[in-house]
Amino acid sequence: xxxxxxxxxxxxxxxxxxxxxxxxxxxxxxxxxxxxxxxxxxxxxxxxxxxxxxxxxxxxxxxxxxxxxxxxxxxxxxxxxxxxxxxxxxxxxxxxxxxxxxxxxxxxxxxxxxxxxxxxxxxxxxxxxxxxxxxxxxxxxxxxxxxxxxxxxxxxxxxxxxxxxxxxxxxxxxxxxxxxxxxxxxxxxxxxxxxxxxxxxxxxxxxxxxxxxxxxxxxxxxxxxxxxxxxxxxxxxxxxxxxxxxxxxxxxxxxxxxxxxxxxxxxxxxxxxxxxxxxxxxxxxxxxxxxxxxxxxxxxxxxxxxxxxxxxxxxxxxxxxxxxxxxxxxxxxxxxxxxxxxxxxxxxxxxxxxxxxxxxxxxxxxxxxxxxxxxxxxxxxxxxxxxxxxxxxxxxxxxxxxxxxxxxxxxxxxxxxxxxxxxxxxxxxxxxxxxxxxxxxxxxxxxxxxxxxxxxxxxxxxxxxxxxxxxxxxxxxxxxxxxxxx
Numbered sequence: 032x033x034x035x036x037x038x039x040x041x042x043x044x045x046x047x048x049x050x051x052x053x054x055x056x057x058x059x060x061x062x063x064x065x066x067x068x069x070x071x072x073x074x075x076x077x078x079x080x081x082x083x084x085x086x087x088x089x090x091x092x093x094x095x096x097x098x099x100x101x102x103x104x105x106x107x108x109x110x111x112x113x114x115x116x117x118x119x120x121x122x123x124x125x126x127x128x129x130x131x132x133x134x135x136x137x138x139x140x141x142x143x144x145x146x147x148x149x150x151x152x153x154x155x156x157x158x159x160x161x162x163x164x165x166x167x168x169x170x171x172x173x174x175x176x177x178x179x180x181x182x183x184x185x186x187x188x189x190x191x192x193x194x195x196x197x198x199x200x201x202x203x204x205x206x207x208x209x210x211x212x213x214x215x216x217x218x219x220x221x222x223x224x225x226x227x228x229x230x231x232x233x234x235x236x237x238x239x240x241x242x243x244x245x246x247x248x249x250x251x252x253x254x255x256x257x258x259x260x261x262x263x264x265x266x267x268x269x270x271x272x273x274x275x276x277x278x279x280x281x282x283x284x285x286x287x288x289x290x291x292x293x294x295x296x297x298x299x300x301x302x303x304x305x306x307x308x309x310x311x312x313x314x315x316x317x318x319x320x321x322x323x324x325x326x327x328x329x330x331x332x333x334x335x336x337x338x339x340x341x342x343x344x345x346x347x348x349x350x351x352x353x354x355x356x357x358x359x360x361x362x363x364x365x366x367x368x369x370x371x372x373x374x375x376x377x378x379x380x381x382x383x384x385x386x387x388x389x390x391x392x393x394x395x396x397x398x399x400x401x402x403x404x405x406x407x408x409x410x411x412x413x414x415x416x417x418x419x420x421x422x423x424x425x426x427x428x429x430x431x432x433x434x435x436x437x438x439x440x441x442x443x444x445x446x447x448x449x450x451x452x453x454x455x456x457x458x459x460x461x462x463x464x465x466x467x468x469x470x471x472x473x474x475x476x477x478x479x480x481x482x483x484x485x486x487x488x489x490x491x492x493x494x495x496x497x498x499x500x501x502x503x504x505x506x507x508x509x510x511x512x513x514x515x516x517x
Contacts, residue, residue: 032143033110037130039122039149040064043223043245045074047150055147056080059116061109065102065129068244069120070223082118095128095174103132110142120244122151126172126190152247153188155222160249162186167252173197178204183253183262192217193244199237201248208261209233209253216249217242267339270325274333287327294323306473352376389413400468403458411462423460430456485512 038056041047048056048071056062057080064072067084075082085102092098106129109115123130123146130146137144157164167185173192181187181204192198205213212232217239219227231239236248259265273282297319304312328339353376356363363369389412393405410416417423434449461468486508490497497505 032140033112033114034143034145035106035110035115035117035133036145036147037123037133038116038118038147039151040069040071040118040120041150042121042152042155043220043225044070047155047222049148049150052148056116056118059118062116062118063106063109065117065119065127066244070220070245099128099132102129103136106133107136107141119149122149123147125151125153126170152190152221152245155226156188156218156247156249159218159221159226159228160216162249173201173248176201176204178207181205181208181250183208183259185252187250187252189248189250191244192242192246192248194242195237195239198239198242198248202233202236205233205250209258214251216251218247218249219243220245221247266321266325270322270329271332274326274329282326285326285330287330290323290326290330294320294327297323302473306477352380398469400454400458400472403455404462404468407459407462417459417463420460420463423456423463427453427456427460482509482512482516485509485515 036055036059038052038059041049045053056075057078060081062080062082064082064084066086066089067082068086072082072084085105088101088105089098092101106115106117117129117133119127119130121127130144133142133144136142153164153170162168164186167182169182169185169187171180171187171189173189174197176189189201192201205215211234214230215233215236217227217229217231217236219225219241221228227241229239253259256265273279275283297316301313301316301320304316324342325339328337328342331337331341332339351358353373354369355361355376356369356372361372363372390406390409393402393409395402397405407416430449430453434446434453437446437449440446458468461471486505487497489508489511490500
């Protein structure tokens with residue numbers, strides 16, 4: 032098996048080239064360069080060192096991934112005929128994708144890879160911007176950067192910021208989390224006689240000329256706490272502090288049981304914000320729902336039972352497992368097919384055995400109208416349902432008659448029971464017509480509140496007490512409200 036020897040040309044000029052690498056480059060043949068766009072290449076030419084560059088491969092492909100794969104294919108093909116020497120900018124193991132692809136080829140038994148060393152640009156860059164990476168450091172490839180990969184509390188260096196287009200992508204991603212004028216540093220040719228370090232506000236990052244393949248961008252860690260309020264780790268730390276020894280007495284005394292009513296209240300307030308179509312209100316109420324989730328998770332962590340990590344891990348695994356048409360090889364072209372697949376997966380997760388009842392997993396804590404709807408829907412899946420409306424109407428009329436009959440019977444328990452039967456029948460009718468009963472009742476509630484508010488407004492205008500109005504007078508205001516709505 033032949034060997035591909037990989038050299039690093041250093042971060043800048045030839046003075047940064049280790050003497051060992053210098054001597055081996057003098058004897059290397061055949062020598063291939065990923066790119067000749069590097070200051071050391073001029074010295075190679077002056078020394079009479081022959082080489083072949085892969086710059087023309089960049090012109091052949093639109094994606095960097097295809098460029099790197101093509102270069103590796105050419106190198107491994109060349110290695111079939113003998114040992115090969117390959118030189119890359121910087122150090123071979125720092126931000127060099129082709130070398131990682133060569134390692135993959137080595138694992139497949141295609142060739143042997145030997146790293147001959149070189150100097151990374153990082154040492155020179157740390158010196159240029161005067162930071163100690165022990166404080167926490169992140170190296171990011173600007174050409175593939177996504178905002179969620181960045182950790183704002185760490186020193187961050189973006190390499191391969193070689194033109195304004197790449198700089199613009201970095202800028203726009205960072206501006207989603209940082210102020211437009213946040214200071215960043217453009218570092219070019221670090222450690223060489225041509226070194227330049229320029230501080231600019233973030234919004235001007237892509238305005239600078241002179242960006243090239245020796246340019247990196249340094250982003251200092253965020254120290255201003257409010258700028259981190261949008262980060263999940265900040266919220267997690269706040270909740271842990273509230274529940275901690277020196278935290279809030281109210282938060283510390285809460286239990287899963289004591290928080291139940293707050294979760295329900297916040298969920299309904301979110302539904303109200305959704306109905307209002309108010310985005311700002313939705314943001315606030317979604318935050319309140321998330322607060323309940325975080326408090327329950329922190330209580331679990333305090334007791335050593337589970338944490339928010341367990342919650343997120345379980346949810347992520349479930350979403351991937353139950354969406355094989357997205358994350359696997361299952362086909363689902365319609366929403367109905369998705370639901371069918373979901374139900375099959377749920378049944379398989381439960382062991383495939385028959386539950387005690389198909390209704391067993393419908394929560395008893397649901398609001399009455401919602402639970403009735405879900406019970407009926409579940410029973411309908413196994414055929415326990417009417418096919419058309421007339422028998423449902425007949426059932427509603429039957430329950431209405433039975434309720435009316437009980438109103439003069441004097442038995443409150445039977446009266447309540449018959450009223451419940453009537454509501455259940457009405458919910459069945461709503462389900463047939465595709466109406467969510469809870470939504471319909473909320474609409475009726477809102478309508479009543481709106482019309483009653485009109486009555487109160489007219490009463491205030493009159494200067495009289497509302498109790499001084501007859502029912503007929505108040506009902507006239509009610510009809511006016513109805514007419515105004517039309």
